[in-house]
Amino acid sequence: MADTMQFDLVSPERKLLSAQATEVQIPGTDGELTVGPGHAAVITTLRPGVLKVTSNGQVTEFAVTGGFAEISPEGVSVLAERSLPKGEVTQSVIDDWVAEAHKAHKEAHHTVVDDAAKLLSDMVAMGTHIGLDPNVPNF
Incomplete structure (x- = not known):
């Protein structure tokens, strides 16, 4: 191999x-x-x-x-x-990506709310893992 x-x-x-x-x-x-x-x-x-x-x-x-x-x-x-x-993921990039995920979550129909919530959670976790503050309020 x-x-x-x-x-x-x-x-x-x-x-x-x-x-x-x-x-x-x-x-x-x-x-x-x-x-x-x-x-x-x-x-x-x-x-x-x-x-x-x-x-x-x-x-x-x-x-x-x-x-x-x-x-x-x-x-x-x-x-x-x-x-x-x-190294190219800045606070501004994470802020934009999290804002897009928030928008998707807010606009999600009842049948896709869980998917949008997972997307939002994963975006926040990725930002945190990279060491950036996603500035996300608690739900």
């Missing part, structure tokens, strides 16, 4: 990373998922969170707001709804 796998992360705006990786940690909708070379084929949806890629002994982190990950024994391809390198 190979020691590395191909990893690609793209968002609608740009390709964020294409590299040989030894490990990828994915914030999946159903929970965190760690992928290594030779992993079984899986497609999963992403929740807002921090995606971590280990390549050449270095860990690179990206904030993602959602999307999909296609995992195969040869590698991982992530199509993110939105993504930025952790």
